[in-house]
Amino acid sequence: MSETVTARLRALLGNSGVERDPDGLPRATPDSAEALSLVCRLAHDEGWKVRIEGQGTWLPADAPADLGVSTRALDQVVSVSPADLVATVQAGTPFEALRRRLADDGMWLALDPPGRPERSLGSIVATGTSGPLRHGFGPVRDHVLGCAVATGDGRLVKAGGRVVKNVAGYDLTKLQVGGFGGFGIITELHLRLRALPRADITLIARGTRDTLSSAARDLVAARILPSALELLSPALAAEAEWVLAARFLGTDAAVQSDIRRLHSEGEIAWAPVPTERTAAFWSTVARGSLAGPITFRLGVLGNGVDETIDLLAHDLDEGLVSAGPGWGMIRWTGEASVERLRAVRRAAASREIPMTLERAPWSIRRALGHFGAYREGVGQLVGRLRDSFDPGQCLSVALEGVGD
Amino acid sequence: MNPSLAEALGRIVGPRWVRHRRAELATYAMDGLPTRESYPGVVVLPGSAEEVREIVRLLHLAGVAFVARGAGTGLSGGAVGDPESVLITLTRMNRILQMDPVHRRAVLQPGVINSRLSEAAICHGLHYIPDPSSQAACTVGGNVAENAGGPHCLKYGVTTNHIVELEVVLTDGSTLRLGSPQGEPWGPDLVGLFVGSEGMFGIATQITVRLEPMPPSVRTMLADFLTVRGASEAVSSIIAAGIVPAALEMMDRACVAAVEASIYAAGYPTDAAAVLLVELDGQPDAVEAEAAIVVSLLRDRGAREVRSATSPADRARLWQGRKKAFGAMGRIAPDLAVQDAVVPRSSLPEIMDRIEEIRSRHRLSISNVFHAGDGNLHPNISFDRRDPDLAERVRVACREIMMACVDAGGSITGEHGVGSDKIDYMSLIFDAESLGAMRAVRRAFDPSELANPGKVVPMHACREWRAARGAR
Numbered sequence: 001m002s003e004t005v006t007a008r009l010r011a012l013l014g015n016s017g018v019e020r021d022p023d024g025l026p027r028a029t030p031d032s033a034e035a036l037s038l039v040c041r042l043a044h045d046e047g048w049k050v051r052i053e054g055q056g057t058w059l060p061a062d063a064p065a066d067l068g069v070s071t072r073a074l075d076q077v078v079s080v081s082p083a084d085l086v087a088t089v090q091a092g093t094p095f096e097a098l099r100r101r102l103a104d105d106g107m108w109l110a111l112d113p114p115g116r117p118e119r120s121l122g123s124i125v126a127t128g129t130s131g132p133l134r135h136g137f138g139p140v141r142d143h144v145l146g147c148a149v150a151t152g153d154g155r156l157v158k159a160g161g162r163v164v165k166n167v168a169g170y171d172l173t174k175l176q177v178g179g180f181g182g183f184g185i186i187t188e189l190h191l192r193l194r195a196l197p198r199a200d201i202t203l204i205a206r207g208t209r210d211t212l213s214s215a216a217r218d219l220v221a222a223r224i225l226p227s228a229l230e231l232l233s234p235a236l237a238a239e240a241e242w243v244l245a246a247r248f249l250g251t252d253a254a255v256q257s258d259i260r261r262l263h264s265e266g267e268i269a270w271a272p273v274p275t276e277r278t279a280a281f282w283s284t285v286a287r288g289s290l291a292g293p294i295t296f297r298l299g300v301l302g303n304g305v306d307e308t309i310d311l312l313a314h315d316l317d318e319g320l321v322s323a324g325p326g327w328g329m330i331r332w333t334g335e336a337s338v339e340r341l342r343a344v345r346r347a348a349a350s351r352e353i354p355m356t357l358e359r360a361p362w363s364i365r366r367a368l369g370h371f372g373a374y375r376e377g378v379g380q381l382v383g384r385l386r387d388s389f390d391p392g393q394c395l396s397v398a399l400e401g402v403g404d
Numbered sequence: 405m406n407p408s409l410a411e412a413l414g415r416i417v418g419p420r421w422v423r424h425r426r427a428e429l430a431t432y433a434m435d436g437l438p439t440r441e442s443y444p445g446v447v448v449l450p451g452s453a454e455e456v457r458e459i460v461r462l463l464h465l466a467g468v469a470f471v472a473r474g475a476g477t478g479l480s481g482g483a484v485g486d487p488e489s490v491l492i493t494l495t496r497m498n499r500i501l502q503m504d505p506v507h508r509r510a511v512l513q514p515g516v517i518n519s520r521l522s523e524a525a526i527c528h529g530l531h532y533i534p535d536p537s538s539q540a541a542c543t544v545g546g547n548v549a550e551n552a553g554g555p556h557c558l559k560y561g562v563t564t565n566h567i568v569e570l571e572v573v574l575t576d577g578s579t580l581r582l583g584s585p586q587g588e589p590w591g592p593d594l595v596g597l598f599v600g601s602e603g604m605f606g607i608a609t610q611i612t613v614r615l616e617p618m619p620p621s622v623r624t625m626l627a628d629f630l631t632v633r634g635a636s637e638a639v640s641s642i643i644a645a646g647i648v649p650a651a652l653e654m655m656d657r658a659c660v661a662a663v664e665a666s667i668y669a670a671g672y673p674t675d676a677a678a679v680l681l682v683e684l685d686g687q688p689d690a691v692e693a694e695a696a697i698v699v700s701l702l703r704d705r706g707a708r709e710v711r712s713a714t715s716p717a718d719r720a721r722l723w724q725g726r727k728k729a730f731g732a733m734g735r736i737a738p739d740l741a742v743q744d745a746v747v748p749r750s751s752l753p754e755i756m757d758r759i760e761e762i763r764s765r766h767r768l769s770i771s772n773v774f775h776a777g778d779g780n781l782h783p784n785i786s787f788d789r790r791d792p793d794l795a796e797r798v799r800v801a802c803r804e805i806m807m808a809c810v811d812a813g814g815s816i817t818g819e820h821g822v823g824s825d826k827i828d829y830m831s832l833i834f835d836a837e838s839l840g841a842m843r844a845v846r847r848a849f850d851p852s853e854l855a856n857p858g859k860v861v862p863m864h865a866c867r868e869w870r871a872a873r874g875a876r
Contacts, residue, residue: 083644083750084779106646128589139587141596142565155869157841158834163746165562165778165818167551167600168826168833169860170842174564174596178589195646223617251646253693254686261687299588301507328586354590371591377580382591384848388869389841399591 002026005048005067012038017073021061027053027068033090033148033156033187039069040185041154044392050152051396052181054120055094058127060293062362063396071122074187077101085193086145086162091122091186107193110137112228112282114289114322114331114358122186128178129297129358131286132247135326136227141177143192149176149184152390162190175385178356180370182397183389199255202228202247202278203262203270209233212244213306215268216325219246220302222265224258228282231305233321236288236333246270247282288320292334294341295359298348300328308353315344331358338367342401349373362398369401405445405487409466413448413490416458421496423447432476432491433484436538437825438739439789440481444471444491451496453513453571453579453609460607461577463490469854472603474515474546477538479742480823482550482602482859489857492607494545500524501610508615509568509585514545514608518552521613530615533560536819537727548608551600553819555651555726558777559685560616562819564599571610572598575850585612597845602821603856605849619650619685623695624719627707628676632656632760632772635678636752638705639776642682643749645701647694651683652777653726656756659733659771659784663725666732670725676708680776681726729773730784736769737786741798745806747814749779758808759783766797780818781809807832822860830860836867844869 006026009018013030021027030036043050043066051065055072071092078088082105089098096117102108112131113124125147130139137143146160159172175183205212213231220229228247237243246262248255262270273281289295300308305325312321312332319334336344341364345355357370374382379400386399405424414422423429424446433443450456463470471485473493485491497513500521504510505528510521518539522531535554536542542552548570553562560566569583583595598605629635635654642652655663660672660679672679682698684691699710713719725732733740747755756772759781763770774782783805789795806816806829816822816829830839842861847853 081748081750083640084748085643086748128593138561138565141593142561151841155837155841158838159841161746161815161833162813163748163779163815163818165553165557165746165775165780166815167553167562167819167821168815168817169822169830169839170604170845171551171564171596171600172838172841172845174593175845177593177596179592183592194648195644197646223620251690251693254690257687257689297588299584299586299590301509301586303506329588352584353586354584354588356588374591375581377574377578378582378591378594381574381580381594381848384851385592385845388844388848 001066008042009039009067012042021068025065025068027070029070029073031073033074033150036069036074036185036187037150037154037156040150040152040394043067043394044153047392048394049396050394052185054092054123055118057116057119058123059359060361064362065396069185071120071185071187078188080105082107085195086164087191087193088162089121089189089191091188092120094118094120095124102193103196106196108196109143109191110194111140111143112286114286114295116287116290117283121189125177125189126179126181126186127358132228132230132322132324134329135229135324136225136249141174144173144177144189145192146190147173147176147186148188149186151184152394153392157184160190164192180397180399181395182386182399197249199252200249200278201255201259202245202273202281203259204273205244205268205270206239206241207268209242209309210306211268212242213325215266216244217302218266219262220326224261224265226258229324229326230285231323231325232285233318236285236320236322238284285322288322289331289333289359291320293361294336294364295331295333296355296357298330299354300330302326302328304351304353305330311347312344315347316340338364341368345373365398367401369398371399372401409468410446412462413446413459416462417448417450417455421449421451432473432493435476435478435481435483437479437481440484440824442484442486444485444489445487447491447493449493449496453573456492456573456607456609457577457579459492460573460575464576464852464854469857471856472549472607474543475517475541477542478546478550478823479744479820480817480825482821482823482856483546495543503528505530509612510615511610511612512544514543514548514611516544518542518544518547525615529618531618532613533557533566533616534563537730544611544613545608548599548611549601549603550821553775553780555653555775558652558775559648559650564596566614567595567599567611568614569612570595570598570608572606572608574606575852575854587614602823602860604846604860606855621688621691622683622685622719623691624713624722625682625695625698625710626672626722627680627682627702627710628673629678629680629706630676630708631706632678632756633753634706635680636756636776638680638702638707639752640750641701641705642698643777645697647698649682649777650685651681653681654772654774654776655679655726655729656772658769659729659773662732662736662771663729666735668724668728668732670721672725681722726773733771733784733786737788739787739789741785741787741802743781743783743785743802743805744817744820745781745809745814746818747779747781747809747812751812752776752779755781755808755812759805762801762804766801768797768801778818779814824859827860827862830862831865836865839865840867840869
């Protein structure tokens, strides 16, 4: 079988566009959206299952499939417009490569996703994995103006556009952001950028979780708005105690003003992270999500953060926890059984808290699904949407679990 | 329309909430777009989500199309129905169900008027950000359908950035809850998909919005320029400097003249080619520092005078001129073609020149008032549709302006929606496959295609997608 697949892919892409992954599975690395869509069309026509890959740093490449399709050869920054603060990139572009390119022009993409710096933009967008900066700049969806997608049956679809405000037609981009590839493979992205801030200062406070989370809530109530306000478990922060980190970005005047207010508010002692250590500090937080095989996120209203972390500690172990008490997102990384995770999802759902499995081995993804536990009627709707975008069910993506 | 249907609707909502006489229907034959008039067969005004469900179930069984409508202030001919359809008007469902100042959330029915929401939140020091010019009349449900914008969306985002959870009734009468109070999608981002679907996916019967704190300090400035190009360049330089004003609005000479001649006169200089309204907000010292930079950028680009509002009343006056500009244009001619297009912000100077060239060639009266910071243009053409030659020149000019914006890499609408007005422009920016994808998504929500048919997606331009198999 794999010989046939390889031969057919070579006929389509040439020898250089086909390789074998470490398990011997044929892997297509098309270098254009059109070529990628042809691979999807072929798989659809032949009834082959496709595993979607980016730079291979986030999800393990273990979904059962007849072939892999990687976006790693789609790694070009297509255009950058400093005057418009908009960039167009191919989906396989590594985050770090884009960051460097934008910094040259005095711009940045205000995201700090979990994982390694070379993670592809397509992976970040498809999994909707934002980091602590969501507190000040919003989740991934707020940064994506449009995209191009190859559907499971090889259609090329464009959604949104390159302008910052646009209501032409339905907002299909939203289906792709955080869709985990279940509705197609993202090939290109139009991104909203910002001018690089002049000041970037991080302060941290150490203490018990209760003290720090209460302090974080006070800051939110006092309307002190850092760009990131994140509560980090000792294991994640590599500290003896819990850490509350506040990152301020902006003009010098605005940042200094906010920091003065931070010091005057509340009881806890803030210590600045030395400027040369700031990037490394946040990089440690981002990479923390790779320290265990499973990562998930929970959407929690601010006051429920403590109770929800208690729930995690009770049903799982404390693991590596990162929580944004302002925006209300908790990310957990660690190791756990399917049964334990299922119990957490049930308990969360009963509290109106959605749990999204961001990263796990296939056996867990298959059992639990990235989403699962939909509300009534939503599962059928999602099924109809998937049938439209992947009518042959070629894309090996487990949005829903089995037996949930 | 079958009279027994009106009777059946009357049994659901009570006969007084069903309109079917021609004179009664006239109110509902247009929305804010004066060029599309179409009488619906019947208008029904439900008072609860349960009544909406029953109405939709009844219509689904009968195979009758329906159009959901809020206050009817939309500008794309989206909230009008033909004689074979039922118009479901949601203005009676106007209660704010819950206000949660701690988590900065409000839960409301779709008929709540936009500005009423902020009025109800202000005692908690909060407000609802999207502020379309029609905010004193338009409903939040309509805002959800259109993904409405407004001047203050530059910094804080449009409607889709402020809706966290929706209860929606689909065409078959089933009810879904999408999203979560926190804002994390529950599964795929179906809230994001629903917002801006122009009433074609179903009817939102309950909406949870995010509220934002009132900024501690606001600075509103008015700068006037002797050339439109100078004002456009000033906009680009503010954006490129990394300053994100809360609002950045432009009005040209024709617009200023209309405003100043009206009861909304705001003291704008009538001899200027263009004025910019710039609003900064945040902590007082940060606002001061940014204001100094903005003033110097404005002067660099040729601002003749930059004046700051000195009091809340002064600020309100400056804003009133902007918000009521469309109303003021009613003085110029009986009809107004309100255009809505978007260009990359760096293209503003060129596109403004191009619009002036089109205006002059077709001998038209165009006033420009728009969200310059977003590149969201509103070139408005005043005319009298009783003059067929003039009406034709307006039609041609509108298309030329739209083509110019598309050529510049822009979009055919930034906040007014496609509706029926812009349906023919859709294929300028989307190919047959992408339009086919839109139709496929619509069918996933509404397989019977009974919700607001004939809008947004030009069917003839769609490539057909195979029907869903439902096998999953």
